[in-house]
Amino acid sequence: MAGQTHSTTEGTHEAIEVPASEHGASFPPFDSTTFASQLLWLAITFGVFYWIMKNVAVPRIAGILEDRKDRIAGDLSEANRLKDETDAAIAAYEQALAEARNKAHGIAHDTRAKLKAEHEARREKAEKELGEKLKAAEAQIAGIKTEALSQIGDIAGETTSALVEQLMGKAPTKTDLTKALKTAMD
Template structure:
């Protein structure tokens, strides 16, 4: 501890002598009575000068070097975080847009497919209806034709009934022994009975 006193006497010196050395050195330093060091005005000049030098230097280093650098680091970090956040938001918006576009395209394709299917269905059913109509018309014609033929055959058959009846009658009359009856009489008689 006794920096100024050290080396002034032999190592084995007693306490009182050391105090003496201290006082001597203190006296040598300036005009004071070795009292309370903080109130020793002889040291004020030196303390003030070196405080001004060191504190001035500290202020200069802080204001010009250290603090702007820390401020720059903090600023960079803030900017970077802000930038990253904006980039993330931009990417999210892009993704949202892509999803929306995809969904729209999907909806359009679905609608188109529906339209095509509907058109196909309509076309097919029209086709079928047409064919059915043609077949039905054909069938109707054939039916009519067949009916006409049946009618002809029936008419023809009915026309021959008188003849057969006349023949049969004349043969019956002959068989009954009614003599020979003229064919015209028989025909008249048949005609009369048929008209009844």
């Protein structure tokens, strides 16, 4: 049957048959006659791949990891430096703010003290002027009172004289009038 040609109704097909001795009875990797060469090639391939991994791939990966580690460490140190600068800036800001508040309180206190002193000075001046005016008014009132009291005797004498004249028909004498007024005032 080797090398035979088959014809079919659909067309001509040529089939090639492989003799049984050429394709063996088992799968080639499981063929016990090739185990030694397979193990040799496995050892060579493993050794080459191990050498490539050890001398090429692992150093590159280690270099990349070291670069990343250095970059991360640098970024962390930069972040810490910037944090320290920020903390210092915040502390300086808070100190400046506290100084400004203290200065503002000092200015307000000084202004209050100055205004209070000015107000006190004006009040004292006004009180002094009022005291002087009050003394002048009291002196004027005392003068008017003294004058009125000095004239009260004359007014009382004239009034009494006019009343007595109206009631009696004749005016009293000056001595009688003076005596009567003295007795009434005591």
